[in-house]
Amino acid sequence: xxxxxxxQPKFYYYYSSLIILCLSTLLFRINSQPAPRNISLGSSxxxxxxxxxxxxxxxxxxxxxxxQVAGSSANGFLLAIWYNKxxxxxxVWSANRNELVSSGSTVKLTKDGSLxxxxxxxxxxxxPNGVGAGVSYGALFDTGNFVLANRNAAVLWGSFDQPTDxxxxxxxxxxxxxxxxxxxxxxxxTGRFKFTLQNDGNLVAYTTFYPQTGSNFPYWAGNIAGNSVxxxxxxxxxxxxxxxxxxxxxxxxxxxxxxxxxxxxxxxxFFQRATMDFDGVFRKYLYPKSNTSSGGSGWAMRxxxxxxxxxxxxxxxxxxxxxxxxxxxxxxxxxxxxxxxAASPSCKCPPRYVFMDPSDESKGCMKNFASHDCRAESxxxxxxxxxxxxxxxxxxxxxxYDQLESQTExxxxxxxxxxxxxxxxxxxxxxxxxxxxxxxNGRMEEGASVKALIKVGRSNSSSLAYPRKKDESSxxxxxxxxxxxxxxxxxxxxxxxxxxxxxxxxxxxxxxxHPTSSxxxxxxxxxxxxxxxxxxxxxxxxxASATVxxxxxxNVGETITIAVKKMDKLWGVEEGEDDNxxxxxxxxxxxxxxxxxxxxxxxxxxxxxNHLLVYEYMSNGxxxxxxxxxDPRPNWYTRAQIAISVARGLVYLHEECxxxxxxxxxxxxxxxxxxxxxxxxxxxxxxxLLKVEQTRTMTAIRGTKGYVAPEWFRNMAITTKVDVYSFGxxxxxxxxxRRGFEMEGYEEEEMVLVDWAHECYGDRMVGRLVEKDExxxxxxxxxxxxxxxxxxxxxxxxxLRPEMxxxxxxxxxxxxxxxxxxxxxxxNTV
Numbered sequence: 001x002x003x004x005x006x007x008q009p010k011f012y013y014y015y016s017s018l019i020i021l022c023l024s025t026l027l028f029r030i031n032s033q034p035a036p037r038n039i040s041l042g043s044s045x046x047x048x049x050x051x052x053x054x055x056x057x058x059x060x061x062x063x064x065x066x067x068q069v070a071g072s073s074a075n076g077f078l079l080a081i082w083y084n085k086x087x088x089x090x091x092v093w094s095a096n097r098n099e100l101v102s103s104g105s106t107v108k109l110t111k112d113g114s115l116x117x118x119x120x121x122x123x124x125x126x127x128p129n130g131v132g133a134g135v136s137y138g139a140l141f142d143t144g145n146f147v148l149a150n151r152n153a154a155v156l157w158g159s160f161d162q163p164t165d166x167x168x169x170x171x172x173x174x175x176x177x178x179x180x181x182x183x184x185x186x187x188x189x190t191g192r193f194k195f196t197l198q199n200d201g202n203l204v205a206y207t208t209f210y211p212q213t214g215s216n217f218p219y220w221a222g223n224i225a226g227n228s229v230x231x232x233x234x235x236x237x238x239x240x241x242x243x244x245x246x247x248x249x250x251x252x253x254x255x256x257x258x259x260x261x262x263x264x265x266x267x268x269x270f271f272q273r274a275t276m277d278f279d280g281v282f283r284k285y286l287y288p289k290s291n292t293s294s295g296g297s298g299w300a301m302r303x304x305x306x307x308x309x310x311x312x313x314x315x316x317x318x319x320x321x322x323x324x325x326x327x328x329x330x331x332x333x334x335x336x337x338x339x340x341x342a343a344s345p346s347c348k349c350p351p352r353y354v355f356m357d358p359s360d361e362s363k364g365c366m367k368n369f370a371s372h373d374c375r376a377e378s379x380x381x382x383x384x385x386x387x388x389x390x391x392x393x394x395x396x397x398x399x400x401y402d403q404l405e406s407q408t409e410x411x412x413x414x415x416x417x418x419x420x421x422x423x424x425x426x427x428x429x430x431x432x433x434x435x436x437x438x439x440x441n442g443r444m445e446e447g448a449s450v451k452a453l454i455k456v457g458r459s460n461s462s463s464l465a466y467p468r469k470k471d472e473s474s475x476x477x478x479x480x481x482x483x484x485x486x487x488x489x490x491x492x493x494x495x496x497x498x499x500x501x502x503x504x505x506x507x508x509x510x511x512x513x514h515p516t517s518s519x520x521x522x523x524x525x526x527x528x529x530x531x532x533x534x535x536x537x538x539x540x541x542x543x544a545s546a547t548v549x550x551x552x553x554x555n556v557g558e559t560i561t562i563a564v565k566k567m568d569k570l571w572g573v574e575e576g577e578d579d580n581x582x583x584x585x586x587x588x589x590x591x592x593x594x595x596x597x598x599x600x601x602x603x604x605x606x607x608x609x610n611h612l613l614v615y616e617y618m619s620n621g622x623x624x625x626x627x628x629x630x631d632p633r634p635n636w637y638t639r640a641q642i643a644i645s646v647a648r649g650l651v652y653l654h655e656e657c658x659x660x661x662x663x664x665x666x667x668x669x670x671x672x673x674x675x676x677x678x679x680x681x682x683x684x685x686x687x688x689l690l691k692v693e694q695t696r697t698m699t700a701i702r703g704t705k706g707y708v709a710p711e712w713f714r715n716m717a718i719t720t721k722v723d724v725y726s727f728g729x730x731x732x733x734x735x736x737x738r739r740g741f742e743m744e745g746y747e748e749e750e751m752v753l754v755d756w757a758h759e760c761y762g763d764r765m766v767g768r769l770v771e772k773d774e775x776x777x778x779x780x781x782x783x784x785x786x787x788x789x790x791x792x793x794x795x796x797x798x799x800l801r802p803e804m805x806x807x808x809x810x811x812x813x814x815x816x817x818x819x820x821x822x823x824x825x826x827x828n829t830v
Contacts, residue, residue, distance in 0.1 A: 079096050396424065
């Protein structure tokens with residue numbers, strides 16, 4: 001795994017003269033382009049209107065407007081930019097990928113210079129972030145870049161600055177920029193893979209926790225180890241030039257690597273794009289502008305794949321979490337394409353398995369036969385109900401529950417066949433690894449001597465899956481016949497039933513945790529986690545009811561770092577009470593969540609009084625450590641992104657979960673950061689669930705001093721606004737890089753951050769809050785906006801606090817932030 005984070009460079013290119021030549025050529029061609037057709041203020045487009053209701057670039061090669069999405073409802077439209085001179089009308093950028101709009105929706109460049117996408121009712125769906133004041137017109141360039149500019153032609157915003165899944169010639173990818181794949185070939189919503197130039201300068205592709213959206217492990221890196229200290233040795237930007245070359249550059253413009261190779265074609269002869277495709281492969285495409293030109297001859301008149309990364313995504317994707325390149329219980333196979341470099345991954349199900357959703361193969365596979373039931377009274381050897389079918393050169397490398405040595409293939413087959421827990425056995429070199437569902441990261445490796453032995457039912461009848469129903473019916477019938485026959489027989493029946501139930505409970509512990517059987521969580525034994533943590537040795541953090549330890553799992557030649565939360569006491573459970581109910585609640589809460597800004601739960605252990613949760617490991621620790629202890633402190637851009645990420649996570653908890661969740665303990669210690677400093681909310685131990693029809697609840701005080709809202713202490717109903725209050729405190733801490741209350745090193749009026757922030761804002765001196773932060777001092781407009789949002793969030797009256805969805809819009813600059821009233825110094829009392 002280390003190679004993903006610190007890949008060793010294979011080659012470097014230091015041809016400064018080449019760079020100067022390329023840049024000179026680029027400047028010449030940009031300057032020689034036809035002047036764009038300015039789009040005046042007040043102009044608009046309407047979805048579903050005349051087919052030519054779009055804005056064109058000067059040459060007509062690109063168009064900006066509404067595209068109806070194939071496969072969606074008749075009213076599903078994307079606001080997009082597309083190649084207009086080819087039959088496919090290939091989309092290269094979109095604004096509303098996760099929220100299609102209906103016919104009659106409009107995009108308008110308003111009189112005040114705002115670009116706004118609105119549905120037919122006038123509700124704003126999208127607007128660009130970070131647009132400065134003074135927009136005079138819009139324009140679509142022949143590069144495919146749609147811009148908003150002022151009267152001096154200075155670009156205030158461009159679509160190139162906020163790409164979706166594609167980059168085009170002349171486009172520059174800056175640090176922190178992400179290309180996120182679409183979900184499928186026809187579904188343009190956020191997909192399962194991303195390509196990013198990290199803030200540390202490393203160019204990396206990630207998979208996500210399918211079906212969740214948080215980052216997983218990197219599966220490809222661009223040959224340069226990130227070095228955020230020495231800019232001349234780390235990636236600073238990615239350039240796609242007009243010679244068709246994609247290269248990673250350092251700050252001094254030295255070329256560090258060519259991630260898509262050194263073969264390039266001129267944009268005079270080809271339409272070109274580099275796309276993070278829905279299958280996780282980053283591809284460079286060429287489309288001849290003419291089959292008669294010198295450059296285009298010999299190429300098919302379609303998108304031709306010129307280069308790909310990684311060469312084989314099936315074997316590149318590794319790690320504990322997620323289904324891999326394909327979904328759970330499936331395996332990935334690279335199938336050759338029509339031309340060189342055109343191989344594509346194909347997702348396949350094992351024999352007698354079917355896709356969970358035939359229209360979406362990435363969701364994975366499920367059995368099409370009855371499982372081997374460990375609870376049946378007569379298990380036998382399994383020979384009479386099951387067979388073993390083999391898939392050559394195929395492996396699911398993640399996790400096994402039993403390893404047998406010095407085995408023949410026949411012995412391995414029989415070992416799985418006679419074990420009711422075994423779904424698949426992997427046979428290789430005399431070793432036999434037994435595995436159970438869910439199976440992850442499956443791949444077929446041509447020529448490999450490994451072999452997958454799949455246990456399949458001899459009958460597809462689903463009645464075999466539920467043998468206990470027949471047993472229970474028999475017991476009921478027997479009970480009915482025995483009633484009234486004798487007291488002795490009734491007592492005998494009762495004793496037998498109790499013995500059977502006790503036996504069933506003991507044996508059922510061998511399977512996965514019962515409350516989460518519908519969720520793809522890994523089930524661990526206490527001894528496994530004790531070994532993984534070295535006897536619970538390295539503490540990552542402590543809370544009121546749990547301690548989190550660092551652990552290492554060994555997984556078929558691979559080590560995976562995890563975080564193990566060991567519950568010392570479950571919140572709200574009194575001494576002597578059964579704590580399984582509370583633990584089950586927390587597992588259900590966490591396992592049911594699905595967002596990239598929430599820490600992902602991947603496994604559980606429940607043995608007697610031992611309750612443990614296994615999470616993804618967050619390599620950069622908590623926001624508290626980064627914000628209050630790190631040296632140097634995080635830069636202003638990073639802090640602003642963290643604030644937006646946390647706000648989005650809260651929107652999900654409050655409005656997008658199947659069960660609304662009030663977190664109740666938002667604070668920097670419960671905001672964790674992954675390797676790319678993506679913020680994720682953790683610790684649902686104090687979470688309060690609301691029923692669908694419920695908007696408020698009465699409950700005992702929960703939370704942490706300094707972050708708890710006033711209503712906790714006033715016998716008031718608790719709503720999602722308590723999280724808004726806590727977020728407001730965290731937001732001000734992010735702005736100022738200090739705690740909400742500090743005495744040492746501060747004057748008396750500065751000790752309470754909320755009061756001081758309001759005072760500085762009221763005196764129009766917000767710069768005092770960040771006066772030691774050079775980057776923030778250059779961005780005081782955004783600093784003031786964030787301070788105002790924070791002050792609105794910490795209003796004493798919960799009715800005055802905005803909903804988190806509005807907070808996100810305000811943070812992104814899509815909604816104006818009005819002047820906040822004084823929050824009152826409630827924080828002094830808690």
